[in-house]
Amino acid sequence: MADAKVTSLDVARLAGVSQSAVSRVFTPGASASKATVEKVRKAAAELGYRPNPLARAMITGKSRIIGLVLTYLENQFYPLALELLSNALQDKGYHVLIFMAPDIHSDIDKVVRELMDYQVDGIITASVGMSNDLTNRCAAAGIPVVMFNRGQDGTGHSSVTAANVEGGRKAAEFLVAGGYTRIAHIAGWSGSSTGRDRRRGFAETLEKNGLAPLATVDGMYKRDIAAEAVRGLMARPERPDAIFVGNDYMAFSVMDTLRAEFGLTIPDDIAIVGYDDVPLAAWAAYDLTTVRQPVNRMVEATIETLLSKIDDPSRPAQKIEIDGPLVLRGTARIPEGWTR
Amino acid sequence: MADAKVTSLDVARLAGVSQSAVSRVFTPGASASKATVEKVRKAAAELGYRPNPLARAMITGKSRIIGLVLTYLENQFYPLALELLSNALQDKGYHVLIFMAPDIHSDIDKVVRELMDYQVDGIITASVGMSNDLTNRCAAAGIPVVMFNRGQDGTGHSSVTAANVEGGRKAAEFLVAGGYTRIAHIAGWSGSSTGRDRRRGFAETLEKNGLAPLATVDGMYKRDIAAEAVRGLMARPERPDAIFVGNDYMAFSVMDTLRAEFGLTIPDDIAIVGYDDVPLAAWAAYDLTTVRQPVNRMVEATIETLLSKIDDPSRPAQKIEIDGPLVLRGTARIPEGWTR
DNA sequence: CTTTCCCTTGCATACGAATGCAATCAGTCT
DNA sequence: AGACTGATTGCATTCGTATGCAAGGGAAAG
Incomplete structure (x- = not known):
């Protein structure tokens, strides 16, 4: 009462x-x-x-609030991650203060400074980079940071990503085994470790098989740029017979463009492989063959890393990579002997 | 330094x-x-x-934090709303504490109680209902609540929704004008005002035109239930020639099912009209004709309502409805004289 | 030059809970 | 019964900031 x-x-x-x-x-x-x-x-x-948690925070210095920095919510991968992160943290008695980073490329220093004002116990950044200055401030303030789906060298922060080099390799091996030879790559933003790693794994593996990418274009993780990249590829004298796209979100745009503008049928005319396995990839309209990023395991690892660093600040930063399978669906011919 | x-x-x-x-x-x-x-x-x-905002909050009683309660992030409408809400609140100097309601149907009392502990200055709930007891507590604690995309009678809370009855009417008039006669409706969850209102506007307008829905099924805002509903409709002796679906998220599932399981072509074999106009609706794979919920205006109204109530607690609750147009795309025949 | 009034400023206290310290209490061992 | 041990408890202080109050200062008005 x-x-x-x-x-x-x-x-x-x-x-x-x-x-x-x-x-x-x-x-x-x-x-x-x-x-x-x-x-x-x-x-x-x-x-x-x-x-009163606020009063409690004043004296203990622990707010039981975790700051979460996000961008780019149109890519289904992030809402999903947000949901899982938020639920898991709620279960552990933490609460989530959300910040939208204005742009995937812009710096998030202002935002993180505000987070620090609120005495958050830890910070999770999803797909955004931090300046070194800020990195040092967080360290000085004793606030652990975990980067989700983005690595960054030189910072003392932990990171949790998919095994992206390995994932690129899987995509390449699959397409080679499928008999594709004119394979193009519309890559994730080259300013992101994620994009670079996938690209590297992919290119190296093609090379190992005596092939080279027909072309590699930076799609910047954007729908319109990916669509433009497709137009560029199709304008070449030698059209690709397969495209590996740096994430599902761009892959959908690529498929839309190939079907609507060029009247192509997938996979008969051209094969597409994506990366992420967002829920939408399983929908019939796309039925996308893609390398899975195991979100739930990535979330688990993120939280475990963060909370244990909060408990014991002396823990060293960790770089965790989580492997995920290639999910075989309908946008590329399945090689002999591979089972779906 | x-x-x-x-x-x-x-x-x-x-x-x-x-x-x-x-x-x-x-x-x-x-x-x-x-x-x-x-x-x-x-x-x-x-x-x-x-x-230090925490210390400040202790003494002023104002934390400059807004609690946001969400569910159901797989429906693209909500990430979008979240992004806009969060950005707008950040601009006004507020911060956002996020809670996931475990389920769209479950009660969110526990969650809201935790929000109140943090002395949030206001609460926004997206598509979730609150118990009356809780409603009273918020009132007692002087915490304004705005319900986003969900009305609820009897509570003293403000709400911001689309003009759903009107939207249902628009869908019906459009399909009637298009010459469709066997029109079915896969409705939004009947436990939600949103679902009920759309359904009512739709049914009333059909009736006014001397028609009745071929069938009306509750899709519960879920993909699998909507798909099941489609199977039910297609098993009837008289198949529908058009389906109005309670939101885009379900409409995508309906389209997937019609195409993949029944081999139908849209709009030649059957027409689909959705509700929301999420970004995905404009993608070529769906190209969905749908009634728009103007998210940005809904967000503006939500924030304006909430902040003015924070400034002046004596303001009465408001129920705001925002009208949105029917967006003509490719999933239904466009009647003579209607322009795209 | 005095009076009045308003603008600044510092002092002291309050917000709500956690915690070091010392006192108290119960229980155990001899 | 007395001494010793360990667990409880209350007192007082602390976290960092905002604000009522009264005192000080300067300018404008007379």
Whole structure:
């Protein structure tokens, strides 16, 4: 039967104990007798008391808030990650303060500074880079940072990504085994480790098989740029017979363009392989063959890394890579002997 | 050149003024002489001082945090809304604490209680209902609530929705004008005002034109249930020649099922009209004719309503409906005289 | 030159909870 | 019974900032 603003002092008075006692009952690990606990719990329930996390944060320095920096929510991968991250953190008793980075390329320093103001216990950045200056500030303030789906060398931060080089390799091997020979690549933004790694794994593996990419274009993770890249590829004297696209989001644009503007049938006229395996990739309209980024395992690893670093700040930064399978669907011929 | 934890007291000492003076310089509306402001600003810059919002919240009772309760992020409409809401609130100096409601049907009381603990200045719920008890608590605590894309009678909360009855009407008139006669409806969840209103506007308008829905099925806003509904419709002796679907997200599933399982061509064999106009609706693979929910105007209205209620708690709750056009694309025949 | 008024400023306190310290209490061992 | 041990408890202080109050200062008005 609560009214507004019940404080620990109110509870203390009703329970006939000191404010400290109330605090100790609600502080895990503090000592309180069974009798006290009971009295306090009863009084608290009666008044509808709940500890004020802000006041708590002031004194402990721990807000139990995690800052999450995002961009680019139109790519289905991120809403999904957000959902899983948020749920997992809620389960662990943390809360999530969200910031949208204005642009995938822009710096997020302003945003992170605001996060630090709120004394967040940790920061997760999804697909965004941080300046070195800021990196140092976070370190100085003792705020652990985990980069999700983006690595960055030289910073002391942990990162969790898919095994992108390996993923690029898988895509290449698959297309080679499928007998494709004029294979183009519309790559993820070359300013991102993710884009570079996939591209490298892909190119190296083609080479190992005596092939070279027919062309490699930076798609910047954007729909319109990817579509433009397709037009460029199709204008060449030798058209590609397969395209490996740096992520699913661009792959959908590529497929739309090939079908609507060039009247091509996939996979008969041209094969497409994507990267991510977002839910949309499984929908019949696309049925996209793609390398899976195992979001749930990436989320688990992210949270585990972050929380353990919060518990024990002396832990070294980790770079975790998580392997994912190539998911065989309908946008590329399946080689002899490969099972779907 | 900051180190960790610079307080207003540090700044005060360096500037040779009192802590109060520093506070006043950073509090809009407080009085401070030009000389003081300058000294303090300089010292603050030198130390890298930034006011601690948590401490500030303790004393003012205003955290400048808005709680946002979400579900169902796989429907592209919500990530989009989230992005816009978050950006707009950031611009106004607010921050966003995110909560995922476990399920669209489940109650969100626990979640909202946690929000209240954090002394959020206001709450936005997207497509989720609240218990009456909770409603009262928010009122008692003086926390304004705006429901986004969901109305609820009897609560004292404001709500912002599309003009759903009107939207249902538009869909119906369009299909009637297009000469369709066997029109089915796969509706949004009947437990939501949004779903009910669209359905009502649709049914009433058909009736006004001497028609009745061939069938009406509750799609529950779920892909698999919508797909199942399609199978049910196609098993009837008289197959529909058009389907109005309660939102785009389900409409995509309906189209996938019609094409992949029944080999139908859209719009030649059957017409589809959706609701929302999410970005995906404009992609070539679907090219969906749909009633637009003007997200940006809905977001603007939501924020305006919420912030003005925060400024002046005596404002009455508002129920805002925002009209949106029918967007003509390629999933239904366009009637004579209608322009695309 | 005095009076009045407004603008600044510092002092002291408050917000709500956590915690070091010392005192108290119960329980155990001899 | 007395001494010793360990668990509880209350007191007082702390976190960082905002703000009521009263005092000080300067300018304008008389």
